Amino acid sequence: MMHHQRNTLGVVALTAVMLLTACGIEPADSPDATTDGSPSTTDGATATAAPSATPVGGGEPEDELFFTNWPLYIDQDDDGNSPTLQQFEEATGIDVTYSEAIEDNTSFFGTIQPALAAGEDTGHDIIVMTDWMIGNLARLGYLEPIDVERDVPNFVANTDPVYLDRSYDPGNRYSVPFQSGITGIGYNPALVDEEITSMAQLLDPELIEKYCGQIGMFVEMRDSMSFAMLYNGVNPSEATMEDAEAAQQVLLEQAPCVRDYYGNEYAQALADGSLAITMAWSGDVFQLQFDNPDLQFVVPEEGAILWTDNMAIPKGAQHPNAALAMMDYLYDPEVAAQVAEWVNYITPVPGAKEIILQHAEEAEDPEDAEYLRTVAESPLVFPTEDMLSRLYSYKVLDEDEERAWNELFQEVVQG
Amino acid sequence: MSDWLRRHRGLVPYLFLVPGGLWLIAFFVVPLVTTASVALQEGSLGTGYRLTFNFGIFPEAVSRWDTQLLRSLQFGLIVTVLAMLIGYPMAYTIAFRGGRYKNILLLLVIMPFFTSFIIRTISWKFILADQGFVLGTLKDLGVLEPGFRLLATPVAVISGITYNFLPFVVLPLYVALERIDPRLIEAATDLYASRLQAFLRVTLPLSIPGVFAASLLSFIPAVGDYLNAELLGSRNETMIGNVIQRLYLVNNDYPQAAALSLILMLGILVSVFVYRRMLHGQELTV
Numbered sequence: 001m002m003h004h005q006r007n008t009l010g011v012v013a014l015t016a017v018m019l020l021t022a023c024g025i026e027p028a029d030s031p032d033a034t035t036d037g038s039p040s041t042t043d044g045a046t047a048t049a050a051p052s053a054t055p056v057g058g059g060e061p062e063d064e065l066f067f068t069n070w071p072l073y074i075d076q077d078d079d080g081n082s083p084t085l086q087q088f089e090e091a092t093g094i095d096v097t098y099s100e101a102i103e104d105n106t107s108f109f110g111t112i113q114p115a116l117a118a119g120e121d122t123g124h125d126i127i128v129m130t131d132w133m134i135g136n137l138a139r140l141g142y143l144e145p146i147d148v149e150r151d152v153p154n155f156v157a158n159t160d161p162v163y164l165d166r167s168y169d170p171g172n173r174y175s176v177p178f179q180s181g182i183t184g185i186g187y188n189p190a191l192v193d194e195e196i197t198s199m200a201q202l203l204d205p206e207l208i209e210k211y212c213g214q215i216g217m218f219v220e221m222r223d224s225m226s227f228a229m230l231y232n233g234v235n236p237s238e239a240t241m242e243d244a245e246a247a248q249q250v251l252l253e254q255a256p257c258v259r260d261y262y263g264n265e266y267a268q269a270l271a272d273g274s275l276a277i278t279m280a281w282s283g284d285v286f287q288l289q290f291d292n293p294d295l296q297f298v299v300p301e302e303g304a305i306l307w308t309d310n311m312a313i314p315k316g317a318q319h320p321n322a323a324l325a326m327m328d329y330l331y332d333p334e335v336a337a338q339v340a341e342w343v344n345y346i347t348p349v350p351g352a353k354e355i356i357l358q359h360a361e362e363a364e365d366p367e368d369a370e371y372l373r374t375v376a377e378s379p380l381v382f383p384t385e386d387m388l389s390r391l392y393s394y395k396v397l398d399e400d401e402e403r404a405w406n407e408l409f410q411e412v413v414q415g
Numbered sequence: 416m417s418d419w420l421r422r423h424r425g426l427v428p429y430l431f432l433v434p435g436g437l438w439l440i441a442f443f444v445v446p447l448v449t450t451a452s453v454a455l456q457e458g459s460l461g462t463g464y465r466l467t468f469n470f471g472i473f474p475e476a477v478s479r480w481d482t483q484l485l486r487s488l489q490f491g492l493i494v495t496v497l498a499m500l501i502g503y504p505m506a507y508t509i510a511f512r513g514g515r516y517k518n519i520l521l522l523l524v525i526m527p528f529f530t531s532f533i534i535r536t537i538s539w540k541f542i543l544a545d546q547g548f549v550l551g552t553l554k555d556l557g558v559l560e561p562g563f564r565l566l567a568t569p570v571a572v573i574s575g576i577t578y579n580f581l582p583f584v585v586l587p588l589y590v591a592l593e594r595i596d597p598r599l600i601e602a603a604t605d606l607y608a609s610r611l612q613a614f615l616r617v618t619l620p621l622s623i624p625g626v627f628a629a630s631l632l633s634f635i636p637a638v639g640d641y642l643n644a645e646l647l648g649s650r651n652e653t654m655i656g657n658v659i660q661r662l663y664l665v666n667n668d669y670p671q672a673a674a675l676s677l678i679l680m681l682g683i684l685v686s687v688f689v690y691r692r693m694l695h696g697q698e699l700t701v
Contacts, residue, residue: 106664106665106667107664109460110460110664110667113460117463213567214545221665255650258650259567259649260648260649260650261649261650265540268540268541269544272541272544272546272547273544273545273546273547274544274545274546274564274566399462403459403666403668406665406666406668407666410658410661410666412650413650413653414483414650414653414657414658414661415482415483415650415651415653
């Protein structure tokens, strides 16, 4: 929902970018920023190319913390305060400045890049970025290394093994997950008279004939390209340039029947009946089901992307110990449950499920209890083993690949 | 100081131009030069950009995005004609038949500006949704085919832009029409002109400055518009503004985006120049 937010205020942002360029764009001072475009066999290789340094942390927490996140990504009470953040402040005495300044990975990167390239503090102690962007930032040497064994013990103790050693950040040297979601298929059974189990029903030119004009795809390049790669039987995180071209072919053949390439607004189009079948993010469909319980979310048999938004400390951050304290705190199952109850994406702490069920038992209002049980039992918040076994990661692209893939995909969405 | 001014009386008009001139330099010339310099750079956001005077980017960008460039000019033209056909009668009625309701009618024309045009355009998405209030009802009544849709079609995008820029057309037309001395029209009828002849030979020619201003105020923003195609259109309605937006903010391909911005500007300048020539001999300023 808040994830991958497409910037509808593009005009404003465009002005900002123009001002930014007017100030001149300094090249990154990182020595390996200019790595040649030699294709890496695993995406892990690109991430590990960053200069190794001693991890930050191991000291007393500072007395303040600047935490920057996506909109609507933390619990909120009726007054607009976050109980989770307030409890953290009370427990630690750290003064937290929480901002929801991240609307989009790329444009947020544009705002912090000049400071990072100049070796200055960005003003953020924790940023939350999607996995591939974490890989990019690490490769450019823009993140502080962390030692999760020493400073984030709750992560080591409480996370699901599926979040350890992901390809974009092997060994969690720079980041720990905040929340995750699945890019799968959503459909409206009122307009689809069959059970959807496969991507073919969304991509095969013959099968999609009957939904022509009612099909939605994502405008996020990585999502749609990875989707088509899975359809072609390719693991997206190991895709080559040929795989990307093949994926583009699939998408171009499908394009005449696609109604539009959507950002977050696909959810509205699915809800109002404009779309019969569409790519979808798990958390959104979970929310939509409260209004229309018939809507379905499927992890197709070919597989799906498990994307993860991660917390990381930008280079030069002023309060790294406080940042690590916050990360550790968020991995306390009680806290993770409190956030999951409100956010409804996939929490990296599976133990939160039991606690949410317990909260449901204790809830006085039967409606609250019902809601909490729905959250705890939904495979969209706590995915089943079967779902998890079919999940893949985005590839961490180097700059040349990213440019080439973007060009391939722009032809799909804009002709 | 005052002595100095008295002795250099001729400089006073130029001094009045200083604030506006500085404004133009800061917010037009500097960005324009920057855009031109960005267009001629090569590199990437991660590794930095270097000025390489890569003039080849202009023909490359034109041939890559010719469909979207032409579509933008075409949409802009259709929008301008439509807005004129709708806006001229409106402005005419307010100017000549408005009577004591003139001010209220003008207020109604600018009323839409009281809410953000993004919000207004998004509400069209809800109003025109395939199964929404309007189309859903008409489909249930059997008036429309079940598969019929307005969103994601050129009709939706062109209507959206026309709707958004209509006030910019009505206001200058109103100003031009309001200034016309009604006695001229009376004189024409006294000289045995029919009402149509009086309109064609007196009112219309005298309102040409308003027509010129109104068409520029709709054509220029319409060609560069990005929002309506983004919200109401699909792949097949992509305009050049959408391409530039994606190049800047998604692909981080600043040089190509800057080059396209300049090409768009040039395209608009040429169109305006041609238009100006078409109205050759007419008085174009009020």
